Amino acid sequence: MSWVPEPTLNSYLILSAVLFAIGTAGVFLRRNLITILLSIEVMLNAVNLTFVAVDRYLGSVDGQIIVFFVMTVAAAEAATGLAIVIALFRHKESLNPDAFTSLRW
Amino acid sequence: MLYLIPLLPLAGFVVNATFGRRLSKTVSAAVAVGAMALSFGWSAAAVWRLLHLEPVGGVRSISEVVYSWIVSGRLNIPFELRLDPLAAVMILVITGIGTLIHLYSTAYMHEETDGEYARYFSYLNLFAAFMLVLVLGASFPVMFIGWEGVGLCSYLLIGFWFTKPSAADAGKKAFVVNRIGDFGFVLGMAAIFATFHTLNFQEVAAKVALLPKEETFGLLTGITLLLFLGATGKSAQLPLYVWLPDAMEGPTPVSALIHAATMVTAGVYMIGRNAVLFGHAPHTLDVVAVIGCVTALMAGTIGLVQNDIKRVLAYSTVSQLGYMFLAMGVGAFAGGIFHLYTHAFFKALLFLGSGAVIHALHGEQDLRHMGGLRKDLPITYWTFLIGTLAIAGVPLLSGFFSKDEILWQTYVSGHTILWGVAVLTAFLTATYMFRLLYLAFFGERREAPGHGPQAQASHQATSDHGHGMAGGHGSHLHDAPPAMAIVLVLLAIGSVVAGYVGVPNVIVPGGNRIEAFLEPSFEAPGGVAERVAAAAEQPPEAHNASTEMSLMLVSTFAAFAGIGVATYFFRSKPQAADAVAAQFGGVHRLLLGKYYVDELYDATIVQPIKRISTMALWRGVDAGVIDGTVNAVGLVVRGWSAVLRRAQTGSIRAYAMWFFAGVVFIVGYYVIWR
Amino acid sequence: MHALLFWIFAAVAIVASLLVVGQRNPMHSVLLLIGSFGALSGLYVLLGAPFVAAIQIIIYAGAIMVLFLFVVMLLNAASEDPVTGYHARLIGGAGPRRLGAVLSLGLAIELFWALRNLQTAPLASGDQQPPATAVYDIGLRLFQNYAFAFEATSVLILVAMVGAIILARRERA
Numbered sequence: 001m002s003w004v005p006e007p008t009l010n011s012y013l014i015l016s017a018v019l020f021a022i023g024t025a026g027v028f029l030r031r032n033l034i035t036i037l038l039s040i041e042v043m044l045n046a047v048n049l050t051f052v053a054v055d056r057y058l059g060s061v062d063g064q065i066i067v068f069f070v071m072t073v074a075a076a077e078a079a080t081g082l083a084i085v086i087a088l089f090r091h092k093e094s095l096n097p098d099a100f101t102s103l104r105w
Numbered sequence: 106m107l108y109l110i111p112l113l114p115l116a117g118f119v120v121n122a123t124f125g126r127r128l129s130k131t132v133s134a135a136v137a138v139g140a141m142a143l144s145f146g147w148s149a150a151a152v153w154r155l156l157h158l159e160p161v162g163g164v165r166s167i168s169e170v171v172y173s174w175i176v177s178g179r180l181n182i183p184f185e186l187r188l189d190p191l192a193a194v195m196i197l198v199i200t201g202i203g204t205l206i207h208l209y210s211t212a213y214m215h216e217e218t219d220g221e222y223a224r225y226f227s228y229l230n231l232f233a234a235f236m237l238v239l240v241l242g243a244s245f246p247v248m249f250i251g252w253e254g255v256g257l258c259s260y261l262l263i264g265f266w267f268t269k270p271s272a273a274d275a276g277k278k279a280f281v282v283n284r285i286g287d288f289g290f291v292l293g294m295a296a297i298f299a300t301f302h303t304l305n306f307q308e309v310a311a312k313v314a315l316l317p318k319e320e321t322f323g324l325l326t327g328i329t330l331l332l333f334l335g336a337t338g339k340s341a342q343l344p345l346y347v348w349l350p351d352a353m354e355g356p357t358p359v360s361a362l363i364h365a366a367t368m369v370t371a372g373v374y375m376i377g378r379n380a381v382l383f384g385h386a387p388h389t390l391d392v393v394a395v396i397g398c399v400t401a402l403m404a405g406t407i408g409l410v411q412n413d414i415k416r417v418l419a420y421s422t423v424s425q426l427g428y429m430f431l432a433m434g435v436g437a438f439a440g441g442i443f444h445l446y447t448h449a450f451f452k453a454l455l456f457l458g459s460g461a462v463i464h465a466l467h468g469e470q471d472l473r474h475m476g477g478l479r480k481d482l483p484i485t486y487w488t489f490l491i492g493t494l495a496i497a498g499v500p501l502l503s504g505f506f507s508k509d510e511i512l513w514q515t516y517v518s519g520h521t522i523l524w525g526v527a528v529l530t531a532f533l534t535a536t537y538m539f540r541l542l543y544l545a546f547f548g549e550r551r552e553a554p555g556h557g558p559q560a561q562a563s564h565q566a567t568s569d570h571g572h573g574m575a576g577g578h579g580s581h582l583h584d585a586p587p588a589m590a591i592v593l594v595l596l597a598i599g600s601v602v603a604g605y606v607g608v609p610n611v612i613v614p615g616g617n618r619i620e621a622f623l624e625p626s627f628e629a630p631g632g633v634a635e636r637v638a639a640a641a642e643q644p645p646e647a648h649n650a651s652t653e654m655s656l657m658l659v660s661t662f663a664a665f666a667g668i669g670v671a672t673y674f675f676r677s678k679p680q681a682a683d684a685v686a687a688q689f690g691g692v693h694r695l696l697l698g699k700y701y702v703d704e705l706y707d708a709t710i711v712q713p714i715k716r717i718s719t720m721a722l723w724r725g726v727d728a729g730v731i732d733g734t735v736n737a738v739g740l741v742v743r744g745w746s747a748v749l750r751r752a753q754t755g756s757i758r759a760y761a762m763w764f765f766a767g768v769v770f771i772v773g774y775y776v777i778w779r
Numbered sequence: 780m781h782a783l784l785f786w787i788f789a790a791v792a793i794v795a796s797l798l799v800v801g802q803r804n805p806m807h808s809v810l811l812l813i814g815s816f817g818a819l820s821g822l823y824v825l826l827g828a829p830f831v832a833a834i835q836i837i838i839y840a841g842a843i844m845v846l847f848l849f850v851v852m853l854l855n856a857a858s859e860d861p862v863t864g865y866h867a868r869l870i871g872g873a874g875p876r877r878l879g880a881v882l883s884l885g886l887a888i889e890l891f892w893a894l895r896n897l898q899t900a901p902l903a904s905g906d907q908q909p910p911a912t913a914v915y916d917i918g919l920r921l922f923q924n925y926a927f928a929f930e931a932t933s934v935l936i937l938v939a940m941v942g943a944i945i946l947a948r949r950e951r952a
Binding site for chain 3: 011012018019020024025027029030034035039042045048049053062064065067068071073074075077078080085089090
């Protein structure tokens, strides 16, 4: 099946760029706090992909270790973020980020 | 161990200042008087040692560096004390008469509270310490410490009863007027350093001695005039004498010590200390002589009509200081110091005597309400009489010798006009002093109208006895208590015999021991003689003798003439005095108003300064510019913050957006531009 | 074969992400994200990183997404909230949304721009490195060079745990 172009490093990087852009768009466009957090996870994953791809290209192992740490931190961040969301929800019965604007001038 | 001389009174100050309120009066007094007495003893011992020293380069001196004070680049000012003949005379006067006045004060101030008593003695000790530093200092800055310090203590002591507005004002006036003089002194000091790169008296004198005398207005004349300005402030000469009469608001012993015997003589001492410098600026010396003479005359005329016993003595002090400056101005440095020394005795005596009178009369100070005290206060009367005779220049008393020396030197140096004015002033001195004596001690007692118990309260406003009255004492007057009486007697003895160290050589060859003793202090190091005027031009001794004797007769005649006039007007025919006063009403008012100098100063200097300060400096600069700037800064910050804080919307999405915009920007920078 | 798999996995990942961002129901979003993670995991395998692929499934899809699921079901966030009409200005309200989306597009363009000149050789496929050695290498590196980061991360997790518990605690009435 040679009609399928070989994936180069470029392809992986472009893929991860696309995923990252999708993730940031999601952060801005969604009106649901949980979905925003999900979009952040998408962004993190895109970055992980970049790391592993370049890692393979360079032939080292460090990238995977970074990915390991990223995932750990992502887990911690997701847990904390969700805890905050729960606390906010208890307060206002709403998951819309625009509902929480009391810290303003 | 010279430093002990000022250190002992300083220690007394510290004790009385910190613990005074808890100490009894006896202890406070013992500390203060003891400190002074010990200092006197130590001074005497130091002078004894000095006398037995071998002269080095013609001068006997003891130097001592107490500690290294300022060392900065080229400027090296150690705290150095130096005892030479001039300083020896001064410290003996300060500690000796100072101890006596401290002793006197123990009785005079006895009606104050314990705390106030201690405060008084702490200030008095502090003053003595500073004055001793002033005269023992070996360089200008050390002297200046003392100079400023005595000014401060003068302020503190004049305003001792500071709850009385007139006393507080008098203190402020003294300090401010002094300050104007100090301004001149500091500038002079700076000029000296800029010119000679040293501030040590000996070094400056050595360098000046190498310069020629200035015939025109030059650098040295400028420097010495600045220093003299300081002297006029401190020693109450024209134009800065106005504080001394007001200083009589302070307790009488203060007037005796500070404003008669010691602080006001600082200016005279300063000129003497810098004899070489002043000697090289003949124009300044002329200025000094003229100002001294004019001040003497002017003060004498004012003293003639004053009604407050202390005011008369104050103007008398100004006048006698004028004599001292006259002496310095004609080059008779030793003569001036000699008069300083004798004047300390009889002026202190006169002031303390007046204090005894005031004390006996429970605060009455007006001469018109006195009289006939000769019978009730014998000790006071006899000692006061001796003091009056001394100041009038009656022969055989100390004042005669010193005053005569000045008159002689003035004449012989060619200043004949000044001599004439000085003789006239001597006549006036005798007149007003005997007027004082007669009005106070002779005749019948002229009580103040309504001088009963209910009128005692009104006396509080006019007297210097700021304490509460004990109620009407009627005609029972008691003479000075023992502490005061002893001092009066001792000072009276001093007023008589103190002059015998300066018997003119023409009467007793070699009799003028004090001048011989002081001479080396006025010469530059190395023995270069610095006597201005008379030294080179003095005709042979034989001719001098007859001239000197005849001049002595003239001054004696002037003294007795003055006594005679006073006796006529104030003893024999009192109404004649009032008639003359009425006839020359305008002159009388002018003199009584002190030539309206205070009013003049107020109108031309004080009021304009006040107005400028209020309008321009206070409203304009302080409130307008400075406050305005500070407020403006605050307003600007507020304005900007009002704009900028709108960024805090509270919307996290907005914040995220801004983050992201930054990220995009940075990435774009790296991607597109590089 | 590997190339084809790459394109398939890539397509799945992109479509799933788009749907995660695009569609309404949060529950569906979570599930779609799990799908996306699966695709990514496949990509990791293709890149010869089996360890990462494994922990991707275990930690991400297995733990984190389950957590999300729990929270979604707990909060009954079944649908998207309507627009609430807050200040619709640039600095707040609808402005950030639109501007943010535009910025995302901008970022994508920038990244493409950066990558356009980068022509590299095809990556070797995964079967050239034995999986066992790969894990062995990672472990060696992790516990030798990055041991401190490892320990610090464990502290981080502890902190996150404590924080999450406290933040989500029901307040005493």
